[in-house]
Amino acid sequence: MPRYRFLARTCRLPGLFQVLDWGYEHVVARIIYERHQRRKARRLVGS
Secondary structure, three states, X not given: XXXXXXXXXXXXXXOHHHHHHHHHXXXXXXXXXXXXXXXXXXXXXHO
16 A cells, blocks of 8 residues: 555654554554454344
């Protein structure tokens, strides 16, 4: 995706990748998982 090439270059800066990786693992992934669990629970209740 050529439009995001600048973003990929920025994320390769020393140290930034580790910070972004940690942020995904500890913040974003948990939010995604919690949303998934809520969506799953709603389907079970609505049946």
